[in-house]
Amino acid sequence: MSKPLFAILLGLSATGALAQTVPPPQIQVTATGIAKTSPDRVTVAYQVRGEGTTSDEATAKARDSAKAIRTGAEGLLRGDMELHASDFDIAPVRSRECNRDGYGQAQLSTGPCAILGYVVTMPVSIDTPRIADAGTLAGLIGRLGGLQVGVRGYWLSDDRPARQQAMRTALASAKAQAQLIAEGSGARLGRLLRVDDGTNRDMAIVVTGARARVTPPPPPPPAAPPIQIDLSPAPIRTNVNVTVVYAIDQ
Incomplete structure (x- = not known):
């Protein structure tokens, strides 16, 4: 009698151990939340160019052109802008005869390969919250000598509120599906x-103290008012994908 009883107890013990390893019933769903937010920043990019028979002459012309464009942009935007210029290139110019059979090899600066002059190029971008003035700014930069001018993109200075809104939408959708x-x-x-949103991003809103801002003195107005260009940017789409797991109550 003791052996069958021991076997039954061992079987019950194994069954209990197996039951402990089986996870409780769950529902897992995925959902996407989308938030559409009007952009609060715009980037306008352009290129400054200077030409001269010497490197210094080309550099000075590029510098003067860059100053004129910056002055005009600050006048239009009332100084509410950030200008970025981190690249600066100086390239020698030779005749076409020098490049005819060169195949990219180094050439001595003599004969047909003598340096005729220099070209200076400097890519510049302006970031500003004045969305309505983006097209007008591009036209003004072109008038003042900027090349390859274009509105390069609209964006959000802080996408955390939009991501939080999209997260709330995604969670509500996931709960409805699970229900x-x-x-x-x-x-x-x-x-x-x-x-799980797959990003491990901190969703907390961080409030920082306001920083003092120095407003530059207003520059002199341009010779003629800039041509007004009205643009209507599309809202910024912020997507959040979540995987949500709910327990099932029996």
């Missing part, structure tokens, strides 16, 4: 177990 699945299977939706 439908639970009802369809005759179960009752339990508590939220896990949320």
